[in-house]
Amino acid sequence: MRLAEVIVNRPAKQLNKPFTYEVPDALGVVPVGTRVAIPLGRGKEEGIIVGYVPETVSLNFTVKPILSVLDKTPWFTSEMLATAKRLSHYYLCSYPDALRLFTIDKKELKSYERPKVAWLYPEPFLTVESIPARKKRQREAVAYLLSVGGASYDMLKEQGFSLPIIKQVSELSGVRREEKYRHTYTNYDAREIPDIPLTTAQAKAYAPIHDAIIHRRFSSFLLHGVTGSGKTQVYIKAAAACVAENRIAVILVPEIMLTDQMVTRFVEAFGDEVVVFHSKLTISERYNNWERLRRKDSHIIIGARSAVFAPTDDIGLIVVDEEHDGSYKQEDMVRYHARQIALWRAESNSCPVILGSATPSIDSYYKAKKGIYTLLELPERIHHQPLPTVLLVDMKEELLHGNYSVFSDAMTDLIQRTLEKKEQMIMLLNRRGYSTFVMCRECGEPVNCPHCDVSLVYHRANEALRCHYCEYHAPVPEVCPKCGSRKIKFFGSGTQRVEEELAKRFPRARIARLDQDVAAKKGRGEDVLHGFAAGEYDILLGTQMVAKGHDFEGVTAVGILTADSVLNIPLYTAAERTFDLLTQAAGRAGRGKSEGHVVIQTYNPLHYAIIKSKAHDYKGFYKEEIEAREALGYPPCGEMIHFRMQHEKKDKAMQIATAIVEELSKVFDNDVEVLGPYEEGVNRVRNLYRISVMIRGDTLSDVKKYIYHSWIFTQDGLAIDVDPM
Known part of the structure; x- marks a missing residue:
């Protein structure tokens, strides 16, 4: 009797162990990694064979047979199974949840075979x-x-x-x-591998990467290049070397909308060697693209963070572009970081990883300084173009001079000059909507979401109030729900309101807006970017979407309306996020022949994150930031795990969180610092109260091992975030 160890493909931590099933002779040879249909209780479930029971082992219980095999060939390679297991232990999620990250269709008991x-x-x-x-x-x-x-x-x-x-x-x-199988983005014919010309600085950075590719050696490279220094050319050159070795190159970008721009660059070089992967593809399109990789009809995959789980067994290169970006961290379900998965997969596949950024994460730069990563640098822009000049405007001074507008005098002047020169401008405001909150001027009561402890945001487009946490929406009240007053006032400015103000002040300007409200409409975000690149708009206004990785030659000016919006968030990464956002946004200006100019409006002009971003001084910012983190034991100088207990009853959530604190404090005593339980800033979301616990220590590997096998791991309503950002 052949006995297989099968993981049940269900998101339940109680099923976080393999179950034993008989493999009937009629099924023939069923390799490890194959998806199968199995009986479970009175129903039928999907399972994944992760191993076989040695024939010498005798069982004292009866086993049920596997019902059928779902795929002709194994979906999971040994490397994928091992990476999922590693992910499960590191990020404290169930093994089935980790395995599901490698699948393309969450509907179970279906073959992945799709018509060609x-x-x-x-x-x-x-x-x-x-x-x-x-x-x-x-x-x-x-x-x-x-x-x-x-x-x-x-x-x-x-x-x-x-x-x-x-x-x-x-x-x-x-x-x-x-x-x-279908072609992907293009119908380009196969072509010879291109010879990518590099500058002297690019060639110096590329040399060790090429050496690691051809010798099939795991190496982690941090490519620190200022904005506009040509990091993408290095990526393309490395991908060409990978394709020449008949191996797969995985190129990660932080946002779906950036895939289009990156794909264009790669398709120009490689044609239909390129496939894409992101959440907006249909299941058939995803399967088609994965199958092209598995068959090696294509050798290059470009996508957002989930593309790191490409089900291929011969990866020869992984690139994480804009590696500092927070979008690489999954914030729900399995809270993994794509950068860490990339490093694990590269290690298993004996290939290099390139982590590229103009503003590397503090964690990555710290590891580069420690010699864990190899630091490669591109200190100048292509053709030695100067970085843009940056002007800081203290908005407190503007108020003293009677300017209550969202635009400072310097910002207004920059907009006017840019329009007169018939050049283009990007404007950043990291708040979508029209007004950030609505309040009664009679009693001071804000209009809050009934399901979350946050104010509703006014959206002018559909004349509605909306919650940005649960997407609840309601019409604007004519009278105050509390006191009945009609003195309803809109406060704060979002992208919709600024768009309206721009149109009033500069009626001839062609303005495009890009935020989540626009991007939610399929293809609309890409249309806006294409139109801006084609010169159809003078001003591109948006949230942080407009600050990430875009390369528009016509942009000579950047305006940042509220530099402090991220700085005031109570997170240890607030300064880092602020520096990244300001520096990246400023870096969109002056990439063409004309010099770039940037105006940053702030109420905190003396903060080191803002001062260093003005000077494009990453190393100076890193020095100050790492000193602060060393003093406080924050990552990368220590490790953290965040627990969020959610429950309909606040006292019940507090009770369970308290039990977690008592358990971990008793077991680990003085080895780690257990903080909490405490209420979060937004205490209720979707009618669930949120109570938090934070664990800090030099290393938390022993804590993870303990949690993984304790009652804490299977507690309903508990979300565990390892390495929170």
């Missing part, structure tokens, strides 16, 4: 004249096939041929039918 695209190819002896003259449409279809050398069903449909005609042509003796 049918192609028709003419044989050498096929001629139009061999088709009877009365069959005019068949003749036209054959003529088209002969002219292009072969076409897919979709291509033939685009030419106006009906499905019955295509089927009739496919049955001709001179036509060969093949099934192929």
Whole structure:
């Protein structure tokens, strides 16, 4: 009897162990990593074979048989299984949850096999004249096939041929039918691997990367290059070397909308070697792209953080572009960081990782200084263009001079000059909506979300109040819900309101807005970026989306309206996030032939994060920030784990959080610092109260091991965040 160890593919921590099932002889050889259908209780579930029980082991219980095999070949490689196990222990999630990250369809008990695209190819002896003259449409279809050398069903449909005609042509003796996987972003033909020209600085940075690729050696490189220094060219050159080795290159970008810009650069070099992956693709598109990688029809995958879980067993390069970006951290379900997964997968595949950024994370730069990563630097822009000049404006001074507008005099002047020169400008305001809150001027009561302890934000587009936590929405009240007064006042400014103000002050300016409200409409965010790149807009106004990785030659000016919006968040990373955002946003200016100019409005002009961003001084900022973290034991100088207990009853949440504190304090005594329990700033979200506990220490590996096998791990309503940001 063959006995397999099977993980049940369900997001339940109580099932965080393998179950034993018999493999019937009728199923033949079923390799480890194969998805199977299994009986569980009275139902049927999807399982993943993660191993086999040695034949010498005798069981004192009866086992049920596996019902069927779901895929023709194993979906999970040994490396994927091992990485999922490592992820499970490090990030304190269940093994099934970790394995699900490598899947493309969360619907269970379904084969991942998807239909391929049918192609028709003419044989050498096929001629139009061999088709009877009365069959005019068949003749036209054959003529088209002969002219292009072969076409897919979709291509033939685009030419106006009906499905019955295509089927009739496919049955001709001179036509060969093949099934192929779809091309991805393009219909580019295969091409020779390009020779990417590099500057002297780029070539120096690339040399050790190339050496690691051809020698199949795990190495972690931190590529620190100022904005506009040509990091993408280094990525493309490294990908070319990887493709030459017939291995897979994984290119990660922080935002879905940045994939399009990166894909364009790579497609220009590699054509249909490139596939993409992000959450907006259909299941069929995802499967198609993964299958192209598995078959090595394509060798380069570009995508957001989930692309790090590409189900391929021969990765030769991983690039994490803008590695500092917080979007690489998954904030719900399994709270992993894509950068860490990239390092694990590269280690297992014996290949290099490139972590690229103009503003590296404090964690990565710290490791580079310690020699854990190899530091590579691009200190100047391509063609030695100067970095933009930056002017800080103290908004307190503006108020003293009677300027109560959202625009300082310097900002107004910069906008006016940019428009007069017919150049382009990016404006950053990290708050979407029209007004940040609505309040009664009679009693001072804000209009809050009924499900969350936050104020509702006014959105002018649909004349509604909306909660940015749970997406609850309601019409604007005509009278105060508390006192009945009609003195309802809008306070604060969001992107919608600033867009309106810009249109009033500069009526001839062509303005585009880019924030979550715009990006939520499929394809709309990409359309805005394409239009701006094509010169259809003068000003691009938006949230932090407009500050990330964009390369627009026409942009000579950047305006940052509220530099303090992130700085005032009660997080140990607030200064780092502020510096990153300001420096990255400023770096969008002056990438073309004209000099760049930036105006930063702030109420805190003496904060070191703002002062250092003005000077584009990353190393100076790092020095001050790391000294503060060393003094307080914050990462990377220590480790942290955050627990959030959520419950409908506040006292129940507090009770469980208190039990966690008592348990860990008793077991680890003075080895770690246990803080809490305490109420979070936003104490209630979606009708659930949130009570937190924080653990800090030099190293928390023993704490993780203890939690993984304790009652804490399986506690309902508990979210565990390892390495919180």
